[in-house]
Structure formats: C-alpha cells, structure tokens
Amino acid sequence: MSGRGLLLIGWLCVMAVVFQTAPLTRIVYNPQSVQIHDSTAVVYRSFPMDHIGLPRPWLSYVETIRPLTEAHNGGQACTQRGGPFEYAHEGEVGTWSIAWADACLSDPLGYRWASEWTWHVGRMELGPVKLSQTFLRG
Numbered sequence: 001m002s003g004r005g006l007l008l009i010g011w012l013c014v015m016a017v018v019f020q021t022a023p024l025t026r027i028v029y030n031p032q033s034v035q036i037h038d039s040t041a042v043v044y045r046s047f048p049m050d051h052i053g054l055p056r057p058w059l060s061y062v063e064t065i066r067p068l069t070e071a072h073n074g075g076q077a078c079t080q081r082g083g084p085f086e087y088a089h090e091g092e093v094g095t096w097s098i099a100w101a102d103a104c105l106s107d108p109l110g111y112r113w114a115s116e117w118t119w120h121v122g123r124m125e126l127g128p129v130k131l132s133q134t135f136l137r138g
Contacts (some may be wrong), residue, residue, distance in 0.1 A: 024126040025119040028057040029087070031131040036113060039099040043115075043131070046092055058120040060084040065098065066114075067107035068134070078104035084120040110136040 031045040041063075047056060060083025067073050078101035104111055114132035118125050 025057075025059070025117055025129040028054075028119055029059055029117055029129060031115070031117065031129065034113060034115075034131060034133050036098070036135055039097055039102065039105065041094075041096055041098050041113070043094045044092060045094055047087070056087045058084040058086050059117050060120060060125075061115055061117045063098070063115045064113075065101040065104040066112045067104045068109040068111060068136075069107050072107040072109075073103045076104075083118075108137060110134065110138075 026048075028047060028049045029045065030048055031043055033044045035042045049057070060081070062079065062081050064077050064079045066077040080100055098105070098113075112132065112134045114130065116128045116130045118128045120126075
C-alpha cells in the first residue's frame, strides 16, 4: 500500500473520531439553559435546522442528577436514558418530570443536574451536546 493510501486511511480515522467526539449535535439541537422547580425540569433550547425546513432530528439522551452531599442516597447518582426518538414538540421550551430522581433531589445541600444529547443519523451517532447546572438549597 502506498503512502498516499495510508494517508487517506489516517484521515478517515481522524474524521470518524471527530464525528463521534465533537459536539456536532449542536447543529440540530441547542440547549441553552435549565430551570428546575419541584420535580419539573424546564430546558430552553432551539432547533437550528428548523429555519431551513429540515425534519426534526432523532436524539437520545442521558440525564443525571447527583446529590452534592457525598453520602446522600448512598453516594449514588440518579440516571435516566431515553431515545432515540424524533423531537416533535414545537417551541423553544421543553418541560418534563424528573420525579424518578426524587432520591437525589432531596439532598438538603442541593444537587447537580446534567444532560447529554446525541444525534442519530441512521446507525451513526454524532458527538453529544451537554448542559449542566448546580442547584443549591439554602
């Protein structure tokens, strides 16, 4: 195999790694901020590709809530996974219940909320976009 062929293979490998690690999901889904009241998460987001009329993306997510007190909830974080599914809800605000994480939300000091969304294009998953925030009580 010539040096030119090896160079091409090298570039293809680099591009594959970039597609899986760079936050390319932000092209189709852009979370900006989160607010949590009681057991309800409200995420302000946009779908940048809506402006050119493309269909909504297929996304999966991993949502994690971690108590700030190390021993609270036995030191365990609360995690939920979902997707892939096509976002159909109109508007710039997403609202959902996080009652599944009540054991982590009950920490008297507070908790750290984090979510990661991954764009699915066929069988390929593009690099995730992340949003996180710490909520303090007191």
